[in-house]
Amino acid sequence: MKIIANGRNAGIDILKFLAVLLITNSHMEPLYGEYSKLATGGAIGDALFFFCSGFTLLMKPMSSAGGFLNWYKRRINRIYPTVFAVAIISCLIWDHHFDIISIIVEGGGWFVQCIMVYYILLYFIGYYLKQKVLWIISLTSLACFIWYFLMGGDVSGGVYGWGYFRWLVFLNFMLLGAYMGSEEKNMKERERNFVKDFAFAFGGIIIFYMFFIFLPQNESLRFLEVFSFIPLLVAVYYLYHWGNNPKMNKLLNHPQIYFLIRFIGGLCLEIYLIQGYFLTDLFNMIFPLNLLMIFLVIVISAYVTRCLARTLSQTCKDEPYDIKKIVALF
Numbered sequence: 001m002k003i004i005a006n007g008r009n010a011g012i013d014i015l016k017f018l019a020v021l022l023i024t025n026s027h028m029e030p031l032y033g034e035y036s037k038l039a040t041g042g043a044i045g046d047a048l049f050f051f052c053s054g055f056t057l058l059m060k061p062m063s064s065a066g067g068f069l070n071w072y073k074r075r076i077n078r079i080y081p082t083v084f085a086v087a088i089i090s091c092l093i094w095d096h097h098f099d100i101i102s103i104i105v106e107g108g109g110w111f112v113q114c115i116m117v118y119y120i121l122l123y124f125i126g127y128y129l130k131q132k133v134l135w136i137i138s139l140t141s142l143a144c145f146i147w148y149f150l151m152g153g154d155v156s157g158g159v160y161g162w163g164y165f166r167w168l169v170f171l172n173f174m175l176l177g178a179y180m181g182s183e184e185k186n187m188k189e190r191e192r193n194f195v196k197d198f199a200f201a202f203g204g205i206i207i208f209y210m211f212f213i214f215l216p217q218n219e220s221l222r223f224l225e226v227f228s229f230i231p232l233l234v235a236v237y238y239l240y241h242w243g244n245n246p247k248m249n250k251l252l253n254h255p256q257i258y259f260l261i262r263f264i265g266g267l268c269l270e271i272y273l274i275q276g277y278f279l280t281d282l283f284n285m286i287f288p289l290n291l292l293m294i295f296l297v298i299v300i301s302a303y304v305t306r307c308l309a310r311t312l313s314q315t316c317k318d319e320p321y322d323i324k325k326i327v328a329l330f
Contacts, residue, residue: 008262009184010252011244012052016265018239019048023272024295030281031290043160044205044232046111047173049268051236053115054122054177059184062127075119079269081309083107086273089305094277108273114167118174126178133179140171141230148226159225169229176233180240197242204235263329270302270309277301303329 026042065071087103090096098107105113125136147165160166211228215221242248252258264271275298283290310326 009055009244010249011240011242012055013252013262013265014243014248015048015052015236015240016268017261019045019052020264020268020271021045022048023268024275024298027275027279028291028294030279031284031287031294033281033284033287035287044208044235046160046170047229047232047236048239049272050115050118050170050174051177051180051240052268053118054174054179055181055184055240056177057119057122058126058130058133058178058181062123062130065123068123068127071123072119075116077313079108079112079116080104081313082269082273082305083112084312085305085309086270088308089274089301090277111272114170115174117167118171121171122174122178125175126182130182133175133182137172137175137179140168140175144168144172144229145226149223159228172229172233173236176237180237192241192245194242194245194247197238197245201235201238201242204231204233204238207231208235259329264299266330267299267302267306270305271298274298274301274305 022041022045024045025038026040026045029036029039032039062071083103084107087098087107091098125133129136144165147168148159151165159169208228208231211225215225252261278294278298278301280294283293286293307326311321314321314326
């Protein structure tokens, strides 16, 4: 049964799935209790999601997008129905009230603010500078170093923490995804080594974590933290190739595995926005089962959120409601 033959990119599906797991896990500190250090992986998950977003944006030429305004409107229609759906749910269930400006500007948190700005940049880069993306990555990387050292290494919340500095850092990952998406056809023709790709990806992640294990022990070397996004770029690059390997395609031809990865990965935005309402230590007495239980609740809630978002989106159109599309699992 050849499921992946429908044109989907297995590597992107797998990266979205991994992004969901890592981002959610990084927010589960209350659920881990005394093992709270295991609540990690958020920066890696964010990097994967930005990569996937950039990849899908530049797979098609911007000249076929119908102009910037129409293209950006489609991005708004993809993001904001979910933001509004979360606001409605949080109001009805948790009695959280927000004015419309707060919902639009802050409803999706820093992540939505950031990606809506990235979309603007990616459109004009894709339209005018598509062949120069690698050069732009070099420039944005250099800008990260300049900004960091001009601030004396004192950026708000660290390289991947709170503040606008991380916007520039994560832009590198969206640009890398954009480059990979624009070069997808050429890359398919090149043979890849499954074990080598995994080894480089794993090695990049290990080096990334070493920055945060050893640098805090030596304050004089703390400034080197800014270089940590380089091994993370390497890890994301090779993770994509590992996930897009024919061997992984065979794995995804198993219906249950394919369903799990595509369903959860497809809920990445919804899970990101809704998960905060369910992170509680009330069930820590059944650790580690509480992690699985809460994650399942988050996934189900994210699916309900997506159904509501699709309903809101269809409400703003002239066509009749399409119930099948509203409740579709993918």
